Amino acid sequence: MFLEVVKDWAKSRKEVITGIILLMLWLTDSRGMFKAEIKAIEALPLLLSSSSSYDEKKLFFDGPVYLFALEAQHRTPEDSKIYLFNPYTSGASYIYLKTRYYLYPRKLHNAGGEINIDELLKYNYLIFVVPIETGSEAVEPVYRIPFLKRVYQNLDENGLIGIYRVDKGVGGR
Amino acid sequence: MITEAFFLAMAIGIFFISGFIILTIVDWKETLRLSLFMKAPISYMLGLGAVSLQMFLYSLASIPFNVLNIAAPWLLTLAVLVYMRPPITNIGVRVSFRDIGYFDWFLILVITSQVVYAFTYAVLVPISGSDAYQTWFFKAKVFFVDKGLRTEFFSTPEVHPDYPLMVPLSAAWIYTAIGTANEQMGRIIYPLKYLSLISIFYFISRKFISARISLIFTTLLSITPIVMIHSGGLPGTLGVLYSGDFVGYADLALSICFLSGAGFFALYTLDAKRPYLTLAAIFLGLAAWTKNEGLVSVLTCGILIVVHIITQRISWRHLLSFIVITSSVIAPWLIYKNLLDILGEYEGHVGLKPALANIGRVPVILDYMFSMFFRRTELYNFTWYLYLGTSLINWRKSLQRPLVYLHILIISQISAYLLIYLVTFLDIQFHLETSFDRLILHILPLSLLIAAINVGAILSMDDGINNSKIMRGDNDQKGNI
Numbered sequence: 001m002f003l004e005v006v007k008d009w010a011k012s013r014k015e016v017i018t019g020i021i022l023l024m025l026w027l028t029d030s031r032g033m034f035k036a037e038i039k040a041i042e043a044l045p046l047l048l049s050s051s052s053s054y055d056e057k058k059l060f061f062d063g064p065v066y067l068f069a070l071e072a073q074h075r076t077p078e079d080s081k082i083y084l085f086n087p088y089t090s091g092a093s094y095i096y097l098k099t100r101y102y103l104y105p106r107k108l109h110n111a112g113g114e115i116n117i118d119e120l121l122k123y124n125y126l127i128f129v130v131p132i133e134t135g136s137e138a139v140e141p142v143y144r145i146p147f148l149k150r151v152y153q154n155l156d157e158n159g160l161i162g163i164y165r166v167d168k169g170v171g172g173r
Numbered sequence: 174m175i176t177e178a179f180f181l182a183m184a185i186g187i188f189f190i191s192g193f194i195i196l197t198i199v200d201w202k203e204t205l206r207l208s209l210f211m212k213a214p215i216s217y218m219l220g221l222g223a224v225s226l227q228m229f230l231y232s233l234a235s236i237p238f239n240v241l242n243i244a245a246p247w248l249l250t251l252a253v254l255v256y257m258r259p260p261i262t263n264i265g266v267r268v269s270f271r272d273i274g275y276f277d278w279f280l281i282l283v284i285t286s287q288v289v290y291a292f293t294y295a296v297l298v299p300i301s302g303s304d305a306y307q308t309w310f311f312k313a314k315v316f317f318v319d320k321g322l323r324t325e326f327f328s329t330p331e332v333h334p335d336y337p338l339m340v341p342l343s344a345a346w347i348y349t350a351i352g353t354a355n356e357q358m359g360r361i362i363y364p365l366k367y368l369s370l371i372s373i374f375y376f377i378s379r380k381f382i383s384a385r386i387s388l389i390f391t392t393l394l395s396i397t398p399i400v401m402i403h404s405g406g407l408p409g410t411l412g413v414l415y416s417g418d419f420v421g422y423a424d425l426a427l428s429i430c431f432l433s434g435a436g437f438f439a440l441y442t443l444d445a446k447r448p449y450l451t452l453a454a455i456f457l458g459l460a461a462w463t464k465n466e467g468l469v470s471v472l473t474c475g476i477l478i479v480v481h482i483i484t485q486r487i488s489w490r491h492l493l494s495f496i497v498i499t500s501s502v503i504a505p506w507l508i509y510k511n512l513l514d515i516l517g518e519y520e521g522h523v524g525l526k527p528a529l530a531n532i533g534r535v536p537v538i539l540d541y542m543f544s545m546f547f548r549r550t551e552l553y554n555f556t557w558y559l560y561l562g563t564s565l566i567n568w569r570k571s572l573q574r575p576l577v578y579l580h581i582l583i584i585s586q587i588s589a590y591l592l593i594y595l596v597t598f599l600d601i602q603f604h605l606e607t608s609f610d611r612l613i614l615h616i617l618p619l620s621l622l623i624a625a626i627n628v629g630a631i632l633s634m635d636d637g638i639n640n641s642k643i644m645r646g647d648n649d650q651k652g653n654i
Contacts, residue, residue, distance in 0.1 A: 012385070014632050016276050019389040022559075023280075026393050029550045033398035036407035036417055040294050043408065047297040054299070054357065061301045094303075101306045105318050 064158035065095055068129040069102035075151050075163050076125050080106050083123040083166070087113040087138040088130050095129060115141050124166055125151070131159040177351045181358050183244070184350035185365065188343070189213065191227075191247045192220030194254060195455070200448040207376075214372035215452070217365055218429055222459040222502065223247075225342035229505060232322040238349045239320070277385060280392040284371060287395045291364040291405030295420055298406065299356045305421025308333050310356060312341035317348035327515050335517040337506055339463045340423040356421075363420045367404035370429045370618060371395050377436035378622055382629025390625035397621075399552045399614050400425070412551040414610060423464050424611040430460035431470055432618040435582050438474055439575035442481055447494070450478075454495045458502025465517065466589065466615060471499050473585040477578050519596055527596045534601050538594045541605045542587075545613060553613060560620040563627030570630055579623050583616050 027034075046052055058066045076082060084099060086092045096110040109123060120126060126148055130138050136155065139162060142148060148164040155161075193216040200207065207215070227246070228238060236242055273281075300310050315326060327334035344359045351358055371391050378387040394400060398411055403425040406418030434456035441449035457474050460467030478492050509515075546557040564571045564580070571580060590612050597604045 011383075011632065012274075015383065015385045015389070016274075018628060018632060019276060019280070019385065022389060022393060023283075026396055026554050029554050030396045030398055032411050032551050033396070033401055033407060036409055036411060037290050037294075037401075040290070040408050044293070044297075054355070057297075057357075058299055061299055097303065097307045097311075101311050101314065104311070104315055 062098055064131070064161075065098045065129060066102070067158060068127075068161045069099050071152060071154075071161060072099070072103055072106075072125075072127050072163055076103075076106060076127075078105050080124040081122065082106050082108050083115075083120050083126045084108055084110050085113075085115055085126055085128040085139070085142060086110055087128070088134050091131075099127075099129075113138075115145070117145070120145070120166060121168060126162075126164045126166060128162045129159060132157065134159070136160050177353070177355070177358065180240070180350045180352065181347065181361065183240075184347050185361065187244050187247055187346070187350075188220030188224060188365075189216050190220070190251050191223040192216030192218065194247065194250050195219045195223055196452075197254060197258070199451045199455070204446055205448050210372065211376045214369035214376075215433070217369050218373070218426075218433065218459070219455065221343045221362070221366075221426065222339055222455070222462060224346050225339045226462065226502065226505070228316070228342045228346060229322070229338060229509075233505070233509070235321070237320040238316070238345065240350055243346060243349065272384075277388055280388045283392050284395045287401065288364070288368055288371075291367045291401065292361075293405075294407075295360045295364045295405040296357055298360075298418070300360065300418075300421040301406075302416055302419045302421050305419075308336060309340050309423055310344060310359065310421045312338070313344035313348060313359060314354045316341060316345040317354055320349075324513055327513050333518070334513075334515045335465065335510060335520075336423075337462045337464060337467075339459060340426055360420050363404050363406075363425065366425050366429060367395075367400070370400070370404075370425070370432070373429065373433050373436070374618055374622060377432070377440070378625045378629075380440055381626045386625060386629045386632065390621055390628070393554070393556075394618060394621050397554050397556065397617065399610070399617065402552075403611075403614060412549055413606075414552070419611070422611065424614045427460055427463045427467055428615045428618050430456045430463055430467065431582075431586070431615055432622065434460055434470060434474065435579055435619050436622060438477070439579055442485075442575045442578060445485075445487065447491070450491060450495060451498060454498035455502060458499040461499070461503045462506060466586070466612070468503075469586055469589040470582060471503070473582055475499075477581060481574070481578075519593060523592065523596050528592060531595050534595055535591075537601055538591060538605065541602075541609065542591075545609055549610075552610065553617060556617055556621055556624070559624040559628075563624045563631065567627040567630050571627070576623060576626060579619060583619060583623075586616050 047057070055066075055070070072082070082103065084096060086095055088095060092110075092112065096108075100108045100110075109119070111119070115126075126142065128139055128142065130136065139160060142162060142164065147167045149167045150162070151165050152163040153161065193212065196207075196212055196216050196219060224243065224247075227243060231238065231242065300306065305311075312332065316322060319326070322338075326332065343362060347359045347362065348354045371394055374394055375387050375391040378390060398407075401407060402411060402414070402417055403419045403422060406420040409417050411417045434453050436453075437449045437456060438453035440446070441453060453474065457467065457471045461471050475492070475495060478495050481487065482489060482492055546553070564576075567576075570576055590609070594601060594604060594609075
């Protein structure tokens, strides 16, 4: 009986010492995670405040692409087929994936940096977003297409956003 | 907002109820004597699988997704079950607070803080990981908007049509219940998975080792950064990762299914209780229903069962039941993919010829893998040091069942990933840098479980696994913790 108690006590001590060593190791190496968690906790009042709406959070995480997608969402019907002119080369894939996500169920085609007129005519809208550093000359080809009718265009510190309707009755083939 | 919160709670409730129904049927005679604390996390994970499979089958039968269609069958079944079944005898858990020391309380506090953090942060921010947008939550939105699966959707290669659907369909169920594709609410699935992961880890490890060692390792798992990155998310970046928030991915679910499948299989090999085998089969099936990588574990476990049957002279019916159960989880999706001619990313690439052609990549791949395992401790902590070190010290038992089976499951999984990197048509460096960090997560909880069992065996004065509680038939919930 006494031996059992001593054994249990010794085992318990070994477990606690092992646990403390392992925990010290883990806690030390997880300090990057804890710092990030503290940062998140510090941001809690902002995240919980009534002024921090869902849209504002989306804007914070996704930037101008979210505003662009919202604008396109409001100005195009759900069954429309959309041609995404995407001349912003370094972030083209990012813009496409985010826009596709937000605009569903609209069918989105990622045209990249060049406009194929025959292809464009299969769609109802052409849209684009270019960051300010890319320069508005990147979208010059859009202005030269006669059958594109401007629905919305805006230039601000977030960049240039454009939504154009493909008017197949005007100069279309 | 209040209505949405109500329907969100209802949607989560359906996950628990459907999983509870399956668990009750699997363990009808309550031979596993699971407490409610154990049933809840298992039920949740089973429920994610059950509801997503239900939605998939609905799509095949052209039944649109709506709250009534999805929830009603489970509620009716629950009512029938309550009527049919004798009162549940083992619903409670006996907790003796006297056995919990200061150190244990500290560990519980650490785990609780992480759980609270995961639940708070996950639901306060929208998704931000690129794969979440590109694949998992995009599909969830598509299935929600379409109220089902449209075959045309799977004709576009860029949506990864060959990826299994447990994660997007379970998120689509949340959207269907609340009536909008609100990502923040959809993200609630993830901290719940985190809670399930650490609970299942604790309870499986508890079957092998003492409560304190189980609690220590559960704490280590809960504060391993890569787990939190996929469970609750972190602001900013961490280590080599481009983001600290991978909530919305499928890797966490796969790691839970892999841990549960392997863990229940290990328990089955010790005491041959059939419900353990059934649970192992369901969880490994769900691993394959979560990500294609899960198929490897199903195949490996199938082979291990054959070995176990031969060496232990057990009925071949056990293998048959494993095949029937895993097939019933995986087959609908595999048949659907086959009928639609959905090709896998690596189909046509996997084989000896392409692997041999790229054999020169092996040093690059191994170097990268080694570096991630052992140098990226800011993400995985000392898991792999502990796994290897304790396995070497406990080498005799590592070569015996069940540990040897668990090692084989891990090695086969790593080997499969090595093969994928050998045959990949992507730039190898790019592919490694954008995926391997997540593949490690798949095997991390199981590796930590093995390390926990090893430490338990090493610290035991007079016993190891073969002399553990479970081998004495004393595997019930103990009075402590």
